Amino acid sequence: MFKNILLATSATNACDHAARVAFELAGLFKSHISILHVLGVPSRGFSQMIVDVRTGETVPLNDDYKAWVLEEVKNYYENQIKAHNDTETNVAVGFPHREILRYARENNPDLIVLGGSTDDPDLSGYKKNIAGTTLQRITKSAQCPVLIVNRPAASFWGGISNIVFGTDFSKASDVSFQYAKKIVTSINDGELHIFHSFDISSAHTGLSLSQDEIEDQLREARSKIRKRYISQLKGFNKYSIDVWEGLPYVEIVKYAREKQADLIIMSHQAREVIPDKARLGSNMEQVIMRANCPVISINRHTSALFE
Amino acid sequence: MPEGTLCNRQPIQTEESLKTLLGDTSGEQYYKQMKELDVDQNLLWSTIQKTCKSRIRTWLEICAHCGMCAESCLFYLINDRDPKQVPAYKIQSTLGEIIKRKGKVDNEFMHMAMKTAWAKCTCCNRCGLYCPNGIDMGVMMGYLRGLLYGQGFVPWELKIGAGMHRVYQAQMDVTNEDFVETCEWMAEEYEEDYVGLHFPVDKEGADILYTINAREVKHYPEDLAEAAVLFHIAGEDWTITSKGWELTSLAMFAGDWEACKIQVVSVYDAMERLKPKRMIGTECGHAHRATVVEGPYWAGREDGLPPVKCMHYVEWVAEALRTGKLQIDPDKRIKEYVTIQDSCNYIRNHGLKKITREIMTYMVEPGYFIDMNPNEEHNYCCGGGGGFNGIGLYRKERNQALITKRDQILKTGAKLVIAPCHNCWDAIRDLEEEYKIGIRWSFLKPLLIKMVKVPEHMQPKE
Numbered sequence: 001m002f003k004n005i006l007l008a009t010s011a012t013n014a015c016d017h018a019a020r021v022a023f024e025l026a027g028l029f030k031s032h033i034s035i036l037h038v039l040g041v042p043s044r045g046f047s048q049m050i051v052d053v054r055t056g057e058t059v060p061l062n063d064d065y066k067a068w069v070l071e072e073v074k075n076y077y078e079n080q081i082k083a084h085n086d087t088e089t090n091v092a093v094g095f096p097h098r099e100i101l102r103y104a105r106e107n108n109p110d111l112i113v114l115g116g117s118t119d120d121p122d123l124s125g126y127k128k129n130i131a132g133t134t135l136q137r138i139t140k141s142a143q144c145p146v147l148i149v150n151r152p153a154a155s156f157w158g159g160i161s162n163i164v165f166g167t168d169f170s171k172a173s174d175v176s177f178q179y180a181k182k183i184v185t186s187i188n189d190g191e192l193h194i195f196h197s198f199d200i201s202s203a204h205t206g207l208s209l210s211q212d213e214i215e216d217q218l219r220e221a222r223s224k225i226r227k228r229y230i231s232q233l234k235g236f237n238k239y240s241i242d243v244w245e246g247l248p249y250v251e252i253v254k255y256a257r258e259k260q261a262d263l264i265i266m267s268h269q270a271r272e273v274i275p276d277k278a279r280l281g282s283n284m285e286q287v288i289m290r291a292n293c294p295v296i297s298i299n300r301h302t303s304a305l306f307e
Numbered sequence: 308m309p310e311g312t313l314c315n316r317q318p319i320q321t322e323e324s325l326k327t328l329l330g331d332t333s334g335e336q337y338y339k340q341m342k343e344l345d346v347d348q349n350l351l352w353s354t355i356q357k358t359c360k361s362r363i364r365t366w367l368e369i370c371a372h373c374g375m376c377a378e379s380c381l382f383y384l385i386n387d388r389d390p391k392q393v394p395a396y397k398i399q400s401t402l403g404e405i406i407k408r409k410g411k412v413d414n415e416f417m418h419m420a421m422k423t424a425w426a427k428c429t430c431c432n433r434c435g436l437y438c439p440n441g442i443d444m445g446v447m448m449g450y451l452r453g454l455l456y457g458q459g460f461v462p463w464e465l466k467i468g469a470g471m472h473r474v475y476q477a478q479m480d481v482t483n484e485d486f487v488e489t490c491e492w493m494a495e496e497y498e499e500d501y502v503g504l505h506f507p508v509d510k511e512g513a514d515i516l517y518t519i520n521a522r523e524v525k526h527y528p529e530d531l532a533e534a535a536v537l538f539h540i541a542g543e544d545w546t547i548t549s550k551g552w553e554l555t556s557l558a559m560f561a562g563d564w565e566a567c568k569i570q571v572v573s574v575y576d577a578m579e580r581l582k583p584k585r586m587i588g589t590e591c592g593h594a595h596r597a598t599v600v601e602g603p604y605w606a607g608r609e610d611g612l613p614p615v616k617c618m619h620y621v622e623w624v625a626e627a628l629r630t631g632k633l634q635i636d637p638d639k640r641i642k643e644y645v646t647i648q649d650s651c652n653y654i655r656n657h658g659l660k661k662i663t664r665e666i667m668t669y670m671v672e673p674g675y676f677i678d679m680n681p682n683e684e685h686n687y688c689c690g691g692g693g694g695f696n697g698i699g700l701y702r703k704e705r706n707q708a709l710i711t712k713r714d715q716i717l718k719t720g721a722k723l724v725i726a727p728c729h730n731c732w733d734a735i736r737d738l739e740e741e742y743k744i745g746i747r748w749s750f751l752k753p754l755l756i757k758m759v760k761v762p763e764h765m766q767p768k769e
Contacts (some may be wrong), residue, residue, distance in 0.1 A: 044698035
């Protein structure tokens with residue numbers, strides 16, 4: 001399933017949980033794992049100064065510094081690297097989202113794993129230069145699925161079995177479904193939970209619906225799920241279907257908790273990066289922030305891979 | 308000591324020597340060697356005799372020492388009105404002295420002159436506007452820089468920068484292949500959002516040849532994508548060139564006249580090869596000055612003009628908005644207090660003061676654009692121009708120089724500062740980092756992208 005995993009990391013504890021998930025997956029699927037640390041954001045115009053994202057200090061860039069940081073990153077993940085031989089470590093200089101995307105483009109990973117953001121305002125080297133977060137920009141533009149572990153609670157210890165696939169019935173969701181199916185059928189004892197939340201927020205509908213109307217919608221969604229997805233499962237019968245009403249991101253987080261999900265798979269459709277409302281825009285971003293398991297985001301670029 | 312291995316009178320000619328110099332972290336050895344570097348007084352005097360023409364000689368001669376330039380200089384104002392920061396003093400005590408002494412100056416003098424040329428002047432040319440005799444100290448400072456460069460007394464980063472232009476014909480180690488490849492990458496990334504988006508390469512006879520700053524390729528290629536998107540939305544017939552695409556010139560900041568010529572000729576060659584109707588450069592002030600205003604003279608062009616008509620990006624934006632090629636969704640206009648930082652290099656050096664204000668009338672909801680005071684051709688330098696931003700040795704002085712702009716911005720009450728210039732953009736970013744006044748800063752492109760109407764044929768199907 002996963003042959004080549006890219007773990008993009010700040011090499012700080014903000015990414016520990018993501019690293020744990022990445023190495024778990026790499027162990028489970030015998031994958032090659034590339035650790036990439038973008039060590040510094042260029043600063044001072046055309047000068048050779050960078051802002052080290054770990055220390056927040058402005059330092060002159062040279063080969064020694066790069067080599068030193070590379071060693072630091074290797075030391076940081078020493079135990080994991082020892083336990084998983086097929087690991088390589090790289091460092092890059094630049095804006096993190098751009099360098100991660102550049103590396104991904106050159107090395108074609110089949111999964112990018114990202115941790116939570118470094119929220120310490122003093123470590124804001126990641127954020128201050130170009131508006132919009134690293135996470136937003138990568139989930140928008142990556143050419144492969146992106147797995148995000150935003151909260152410590154979202155990292156798993158014991159493998160994957162319960163997979164929640166959240167759908168809004170878009171074309172992009174169809175792709176996410178293919179992906180979810182691929183994962184669930186490639187693991188032992190996998191269970192697929194197909195979920196849709198009917199959005200009842202007044203901002204969305206513009207009017208309040210009667211419960212009968214809502215329930216009609218729920219029924220319709222259930223039959224859509226059967227037609228669109230179940231028909232494709234062909235003999236795989238460890239699945240469940242649920243349709244709830246509410247605020248989609250809240251409902252999916254609750255649902256995942258109830259199902260003890262190990263993974264949520266959703267499609268990411270946001271077209272623009274909204275700098276000031278970073279991470280508050282879409283359902284996807286809300287789910288990433290709140291979920292207590294890793295979330296895989298599939299964007300439109302990824303779609304081509306599964307069509 | 309004669310010349311050092313790192314600090315010497317020789318320009319960087321090869322990739323190898325460029326890497327060696329880069330390897331000297333922060334120029335530690337370089338500056339040590341500079342302390343020992345002899346002044347080649349004969350060379351200095353003969354260079355002056357050959358290159359210091361009547362304009363500069365006249366200017367030096369007719370300066371009445373009236374002090375009218377003092378208050379015009381941001382360095383004078385932020386340094387407690389130190390008489391040594393009066394522009395006339397700065398140029399008379401350096402270039403004036405070198406000429407008076409017929410080049411017989413020593414190492415200590417050259418160190419003083421280097422600091423004056425790069426840490427006490429950003430070549431913003433504001434003083435020239437206030438001199439009753441029309442003397443432009445900024446231009447003379449540029450000339451002084453050339454003399455200093457020729458003797459090896461140039462800040463480390465600028466020796467490297469000029470070397471980059473000599474080796475790569477770009478201000479950073481970005482090759483022609485890197486450039487074209489990055490454009491292809493951006494087309495891939497953005498074409499789903501903007502159907503049909505691509506970068507025409509080496510198209511002959513296009514209406515527009517677009518040139519850029521190598522940093523866009525290296526660090527923020529989104530800027531390239533945004534330029535392409537806007538050209539496509541506007542329905543322009545445009546192209547990039549696979550060779551001669553770098554508009555900027557750190558060589559100009561360094562005073563490396565030969566590299567200035569090499570760089571600008573590479574762009575002019577592209578113009579002559581592709582024969583576009585006009586060239587439009589990215590949002591960069593000094594690059595415009597280098598390629599459009601000064602370049603023709605470096606390249607020895609008799610008409611004093613580039614091979615084709617050249618426009619700064621702001622001119623194209625204004626034209627596109629005026630003619631309706633780009634249409635702004637009125638609901639998406641900026642509805643917060645916003646100000647603009649114009650680059651000295653397109654304002655005082657190229658008279659574009661009305662253009663950005665015209666753009667603001669389209670992009671900003673009436674009542675929300677607050678001009679800085681003073682503004683237009685009287686606007687102050689961002690505090691980081693002329694290469695100042697990138698010089699580690701003068702970081703403290705540069706941070707101090709940002710104060711004028713900081714206070715100008717604070718007085719507007721704006722939280723968003725638009726800066727259609729890489730240098731100003733950098734300086735304002737650093738200003739926020741240094742003084743934390745709670746502002747955001749942006750080029751025009753990302754703001755435009757958010758508010759322009761995308762024609763139907765470019766909209767994604769789903």
